Amino acid sequence: DTEVTQTPKHLVMGMTNKKSLKCEQHMGHRAMYWYKQKAKKPPELMFVYSYEKLSINESVPSRFSPECPNSSLLNLHLHALQPEDSALYLCASSQDASGSYNEQFFGPGTRLTVL
């Protein structure tokens, strides 16, 4: 099974709301990722978790707060977002954080609209 699931599929929130995006994989992968994709642009890396520890934060504003409660789950907590944060948020996972086989598998994404 090469499935990564994400919830919710769609989210509309105001600038003062707090919400969370969830990602789950049951492939035994030890690296998980958040990407952001604006319309008609390629995905851009936000965060990398390796063995449940944050290993890369690509200078993302603090209004985005990642969390990895265990090796199968990845959350992205959202607070005080701006309309320009509206985008498709994609989660991915790969088998081994440091090995030579790092094929990434993506979830279907959460389409976020900030009003």
Added chain:
Amino acid sequence: GIQVEQSPPDLILQEGANSTLRCNFSDSVNNLQWFHQNPWGQLINLFYIPSGTKQNGRLSATTVATERYSLLYISSSQTTDSGVYFCAVEGGGADGLTFGKGTHLIIQP
């Protein structure tokens, strides 16, 4: 960071035609993937190909790591092949993927 360039940016073909998409990258990589993004945003894995040649049905891919490029071949195109094709690379272990800007492919019936 690694730079990734894809060409052409747009490609319009008739059903049944063949096409070649190119991906150039600026540094050595240990991961190179080709994806097809469907209209709903799902990234579908086509190939994991940091080097060598692979084939899957009407699709094949070749990566020449020493010359820092990869090619995706689509033969006998179908309208369902339409969409955006991304090349993405990773330099080290779990560094995350850097995506090219994509090739927008339209297959007309």
